[in-house]
Amino acid sequence: MNRELFKFIDACPTPFHSAEYIGGLLHDSGFTELRESEDWRLERGRGYYTVRGGSSLIAFRMPEREYSGFMITASHCDSPCIKIKENAEIPDGFTVRLSSEIYGGMLCSSWLDRPLSAAGRIIVKTGNRLSPRTVRLSGVQAIIPNVAIHMKRNANESTNYNASVDMLPLYRCDDGKENLLSSAAAAAGVGREDIISSELVLFNPEHGVEWNGFISAPRLDDLQCVYASLSAFLRAGESGSIPVLSVFDGEEIGSQTMQGAGATFLYDVLRRIVNSSGGDHAAYCRLLAGSFIVSCDNAHAVHPNHTEYKDPNHCVYMNGGVVIKYNSNKRYTTDSVSEAFFRLICGEAGVPVQLYANRADMAGGSTLGCIANTQVSVNTVDIGLAQLAMHSALETAGAKDTEYLERALKVFYEKTVCSDGDGSYILI
Numbered sequence: 001m002n003r004e005l006f007k008f009i010d011a012c013p014t015p016f017h018s019a020e021y022i023g024g025l026l027h028d029s030g031f032t033e034l035r036e037s038e039d040w041r042l043e044r045g046r047g048y049y050t051v052r053g054g055s056s057l058i059a060f061r062m063p064e065r066e067y068s069g070f071m072i073t074a075s076h077c078d079s080p081c082i083k084i085k086e087n088a089e090i091p092d093g094f095t096v097r098l099s100s101e102i103y104g105g106m107l108c109s110s111w112l113d114r115p116l117s118a119a120g121r122i123i124v125k126t127g128n129r130l131s132p133r134t135v136r137l138s139g140v141q142a143i144i145p146n147v148a149i150h151m152k153r154n155a156n157e158s159t160n161y162n163a164s165v166d167m168l169p170l171y172r173c174d175d176g177k178e179n180l181l182s183s184a185a186a187a188a189g190v191g192r193e194d195i196i197s198s199e200l201v202l203f204n205p206e207h208g209v210e211w212n213g214f215i216s217a218p219r220l221d222d223l224q225c226v227y228a229s230l231s232a233f234l235r236a237g238e239s240g241s242i243p244v245l246s247v248f249d250g251e252e253i254g255s256q257t258m259q260g261a262g263a264t265f266l267y268d269v270l271r272r273i274v275n276s277s278g279g280d281h282a283a284y285c286r287l288l289a290g291s292f293i294v295s296c297d298n299a300h301a302v303h304p305n306h307t308e309y310k311d312p313n314h315c316v317y318m319n320g321g322v323v324i325k326y327n328s329n330k331r332y333t334t335d336s337v338s339e340a341f342f343r344l345i346c347g348e349a350g351v352p353v354q355l356y357a358n359r360a361d362m363a364g365g366s367t368l369g370c371i372a373n374t375q376v377s378v379n380t381v382d383i384g385l386a387q388l389a390m391h392s393a394l395e396t397a398g399a400k401d402t403e404y405l406e407r408a409l410k411v412f413y414e415k416t417v418c419s420d421g422d423g424s425y426i427l428i
Helices: 002-011 015-028 180-188 220-235 265-276 281-289 336-349 368-373 401-413
Strands: 032-034 047-052 056-061 070-076 081-091 095-103 117-126 129-136 170-173 195-203 209-211 214-217 242-248 292-296 322-325 353-356 379-388 395-398 417-419 425-427
Touching: 002 015, 002 209, 002 214, 002 220, 015 032, 015 047, 015 056, 015 117, 015 129, 015 220, 015 242, 056 265, 070 220, 070 265, 070 368, 070 401, 081 180, 095 195, 117 180, 129 180, 180 195, 220 242, 220 292, 220 379, 220 395, 220 401, 242 265, 265 281, 292 336, 292 368, 292 401, 322 336, 322 401, 336 353, 336 379, 336 401, 336 425, 353 379, 368 379, 379 401, 395 401
Parallel strands: 032 047, 070 242, 070 292, 292 379, 322 353
Antiparallel strands: 047 056, 056 242, 081 095, 081 195, 095 170, 117 129, 117 195, 209 214, 214 395, 322 379, 379 395, 417 425
């Protein structure tokens, strides 16, 4: 499973590539792509998926029999990276750097002195048509060089990184060779003059490795959860609910985009599913009462060199199983009901469970669950897998944990939730 995870991560350097690659896997598994601009005619027993913004994807499978709700997983396919600006090249007569900015809350030091490659999306004009193309440039495209210790004697002390100075990538010698967009055009098989605009980033192309019970790879946050969710979604059997796989872009910058978890994407898809079966808004609300969301985004493992950052009663470890995340201010949406529900799921799957909470004097991150709930309000649990060095260019997690999550989510997709109306729930 870890070899397949590494293959998946290699194929997904950007959210555009993730949506395209996942769509291809779904298509090969018999799923039909739906366009938001067209009417949807859904058939029982068939699987479907739709893409918004070229970088977020939602897939679902219509059951053969009547359904009573939606069993939804939510994960995200974006990760911190170096976003290249439109007017990219900064020549100085000797070298060319790239005008760039930081996307998401990265650990800057981990990106220095590391060979980086480039990928993203270009918009190509053909006649009066504007067509998006995913592109990936081969080989090393840039590096962000450190300042030598001789010139910066305090480099090993606490260091601040200026995104407009310290993090600018070195691209090439200033020798008049083709620029980055010319390379992107060549990779896409189009002329440079055909590119109207672009969204390119620098990413770590390093292949994942498994070692001594751990795995290390770029973008484990959150492609590890995306991969486990997708694998479980494709393997799950029939239930009395509609299984829904949602993969969002934009989580690392707050999800407030048209294809993010805070947008209407999930709501729109679920409403159209209900409408296709002749249901109205009241029917949609009834179905939500029998629905559940598992928000999947990785968690912070206890750091072996810095155990002072942990809450002593909520320590989570790599290879320790699925992590259920709590926060009193609802940065994570887990409550006692959703925890109990997911504990039962993991118990049936034979998967160990860990509980995570930040130290009370340390602010934690946030994730998809509460944001998605502003559009689709259902019982939700925030879970993830324990990892080290979150938002680093290379992250580390447990070699057993991807399989743990996949097993738990397969059982989840095969369940049906029934609400008794008095706060009680029945799992079938």
